[in-house]
Amino acid sequence: MPVDPAAHAAPDDAGVTRAPATATAPPLTTSARSKEVRAFAVMDIVARVAQLRAAGEDVISLCVGEPSQGAPAAVRARAAEVLTDGTDLGYCPAPGIEPLRAALREHYRRWYGLDIPLERFFITTGSSGAFLLSFLAAFDPGDRVALARPGYAAYKNILAAVGCEVVELDCGVAERFQPTVELLDAAQREAPLTGLMIASPANPTGTMIGAEQLEELADWCRRHGVRLISDEIYHGISFTDSKGECALAYDDDAVVISSFSKYWGMTGWRLGWAILPEDLADPVAALAGNVTLCAPVPAQHAAVEAFSEAAYAEAEVAVAGYAAARQYVLDAVPELGWTDLAPADGAFYMYANIDDVLGPYANATEWCAALLEQERVALSPGLDFDTVNGDQAVRLSLAVGPEATFEALQRIKRFQARLAAAEA
Numbered sequence: 001m002p003v004d005p006a007a008h009a010a011p012d013d014a015g016v017t018r019a020p021a022t023a024t025a026p027p028l029t030t031s032a033r034s035k036e037v038r039a040f041a042v043m044d045i046v047a048r049v050a051q052l053r054a055a056g057e058d059v060i061s062l063c064v065g066e067p068s069q070g071a072p073a074a075v076r077a078r079a080a081e082v083l084t085d086g087t088d089l090g091y092c093p094a095p096g097i098e099p100l101r102a103a104l105r106e107h108y109r110r111w112y113g114l115d116i117p118l119e120r121f122f123i124t125t126g127s128s129g130a131f132l133l134s135f136l137a138a139f140d141p142g143d144r145v146a147l148a149r150p151g152y153a154a155y156k157n158i159l160a161a162v163g164c165e166v167v168e169l170d171c172g173v174a175e176r177f178q179p180t181v182e183l184l185d186a187a188q189r190e191a192p193l194t195g196l197m198i199a200s201p202a203n204p205t206g207t208m209i210g211a212e213q214l215e216e217l218a219d220w221c222r223r224h225g226v227r228l229i230s231d232e233i234y235h236g237i238s239f240t241d242s243k244g245e246c247a248l249a250y251d252d253d254a255v256v257i258s259s260f261s262k263y264w265g266m267t268g269w270r271l272g273w274a275i276l277p278e279d280l281a282d283p284v285a286a287l288a289g290n291v292t293l294c295a296p297v298p299a300q301h302a303a304v305e306a307f308s309e310a311a312y313a314e315a316e317v318a319v320a321g322y323a324a325a326r327q328y329v330l331d332a333v334p335e336l337g338w339t340d341l342a343p344a345d346g347a348f349y350m351y352a353n354i355d356d357v358l359g360p361y362a363n364a365t366e367w368c369a370a371l372l373e374q375e376r377v378a379l380s381p382g383l384d385f386d387t388v389n390g391d392q393a394v395r396l397s398l399a400v401g402p403e404a405t406f407e408a409l410q411r412i413k414r415f416q417a418r419l420a421a422a423e424a
Contacts, residue, residue, distance in 0.1 A: 036160040038387075040153065041365060042380045048369075049378050060408040061378040062396045065203065065348065067265035068404075069318045071302075072311035075266065079302035089297050094288040096123025096273075097300045103307045104273060111235070112246045120275050122284055123295045127233050127259035127272035131158050133291070134255050134274055137283035138227050139164050143194035146187050148179050150351065150386035150393070152203045152231070159197075167193065170388070177205040177342050177351075178213070181220045188224060196221055199231040200244060201346030204385045204395040208238065208345040211245050218250035228254040233272075234347040236263035236315065239323050244346065253277045262347070263315050264306045269299040322348040325398035325405035332409045336416065340393075348398040351382070355392040359419035363391040374418075375411040 042063050052059050071079075082089065095101065101121040108114045124130040131154065139145060141163030147155050149168040156166040167190075169183040179198060187193060198217065200209040209217070221228040230247035235258065238244060247254040259272035272295075276284055288294070305311060329350045333341055338352035354364055361367040365381040372378050382393030398405055 033161050033163055037157045038153065041384050045368065045372060045378050045380070048372060052372075052376065057376055059372075059376045059378060060400065060404050060411070062398070062400060062405065062408055063378040063380040065262070065397050065399055066267050067262060067318060067348070067399045068401055069265045069314070069321075071266045071269065072264060072306060072308075072314045074305040074308045074311050075264070075269075075302050078305045079298065082298050082301045087298075087301055089301075092294045092297050092300065094285045094294055095119075095121065096295055097297065099304050100300045103304050107307055108246070108275075111243055112249060114246060114248055116248065116275060119281060120277070122274045122276055122281070122288070123300060124272045124274055124288070125292050125295045126261065126270045127231070127257050128154065128158075129270075129288075129292060129295070130257040130259075130272045130274040131155070131231075132162075133284045133287050134229060134257065134276070134280065135159055135162050135164065136287050137280045138229070138255065139194055144187075144191055145195035145197060146179065146184060146193050147197040148177065148199070148202065149388065150177065150204055150382065150390060152199060153384050155197050155199075155231075164195075168388075173340050173342075177202065177207045178209050179217060180213075181216055184217075184220055184224075193224065193226050195227040195229060197229050197231070198247070199233075201234040201237065201344075203234070203347060204349050204380070204382070205342035205351045206234075206344030206347040206349045207342050208240065208242070209245060210242075214245045214247065215250045218247065218254065222251060222253075230254055230256050231258075232256055233259045234262050237319050237322060237348060238346040239326060240345050248275060253279075255280065260303055260306055263319075264303075264311065265315070265318060266299075266303070266306070269303065270296055271299050271303050321401045322398045324402035325400075326350065328402060328406050328409060329396060329398070332413070335413060336409075350396045350398065351385075351393060352396075353393050357416050357419065358392070359416075359423060364394050365391065368394060371412065371415050375415045377408045377411045377415075 045063055049059050049061050100123060101118055104121050105116055105118055108116050135158055144165045144167050145159050146167040146169055148171040159166050167187050169179050171177045218228055228247060228251050232244055235244035247256055256275040260266040260269060326344055337357050338354055340353040342351040344350050358367050365383055368379050368381045380395040382390030
């Protein structure tokens with residue numbers, strides 16, 4: 001006869017009866033969707049950088065997209081004030097405090113000439129929060145959402161986590177690493193798409209979608225009933241005459257997502273925003289009320305100052321530094337022997353193929369690991385951005401500024417010269 005473990009249980013010191021340790025319980029489960037989310041390979045490099053720096057090593061890290069200048073002075077000063085001046089720092093409405101949303105509305109008038117109703121602005125916990133809320137509101141499990149490859153891995157990871165089918169568009173040199181209507185037509189023939197995720201300037205390539213191409217993509221989405229979601233987090237960091245084309249100028253039903261992290265250098269403040277079409281405003285508000293309640297309120301009050309003239313001026317100084325760093329890389333590419341360099345029109349990244357200079361290393365991940373150990377320079381291997389062809393590519397972040405970028409390039413040249421000499 002089977003033994004009932006509970007029959008032999010005894011009260012513990014608190015008088016609670018517990019089953020014996022030998023009792024078996026049914027196994028716990030994890031979601032299948034979560035298993036589809038890949039960890040960032042570059043985090044191993046980031047961890048190693050931290051170890052080396054803790055040991056006193058001089059490491060130049062070009063592997064993360066974190067502006068070195070930090071938040072504008074006016075934002076920092078306001079942050080200090082709100083802690084002591086009686087500002088209400090409790091929960092705020094889910095869409096965010098009105099002064100910040102009003103400042104954003106004026107920002108879109110200033111940069112794009114767009115007059116967007118205040119109720120469409122939604123402050124989020126970083127752009128990551130905007131992606132999650134927008135994807136949950138716009139898509140159902142099983143919906144097919146297209147995006148460029150190479151691209152920022154968080155797009156497809158979050159989409160996979162919410163049950164969407166990610167359709168990667170193979171965007172290479174011929175496509176300037178950006179989606180085209182021809183690629184969308186091919187994907188649509190396989191099965192109907194529900195969404196298109198674009199980014200301009202893009203991570204990791206820095207390429208931008210011009211007005212004509214964005215109009216074509218927006219028109220394609222309208223004709224096929226496809227939701228357009230545009231990541232515009234790097235707007236303002238541009239090496240062209242445009243700060244970036246806003247998708248709302250071409251499709252009023254698009255979702256625009258951005259953040260204070262890049263142009264204003266406010267990564268740790270965890271503030272982003274979404275501009276939502278009318279049909280998504282209430283669903284996103286309901287989701288946010290359950291998931292985050294609201295974005296960090298002290299940071300919201302401080303971020304209003306990001307739209308001061310002084311803060312814009314500080315951001316432009318940083319952009320000039322990225323431009324100088326970019327030029328150093330462009331000048332070095334012929335000597336480096338890197339190929340298929342993406343035309344970095346904006347953001348602070350350069351993405352290139354290093355297949356011709358891998359030397360004894362099997363792939364870019366091994367090459368980057370060796371570069372870090374030998375020359376104390378950290379780059380991102382391309383596998384995080386392209387699981388098909390990324391093993392032969394690297395991404396450089398110019399966010400450290402021109403001086404550090406120049407020194408890193410000298411070390412990379414020295415590393416590659418040794419590899420070439422060993423093969424000779």
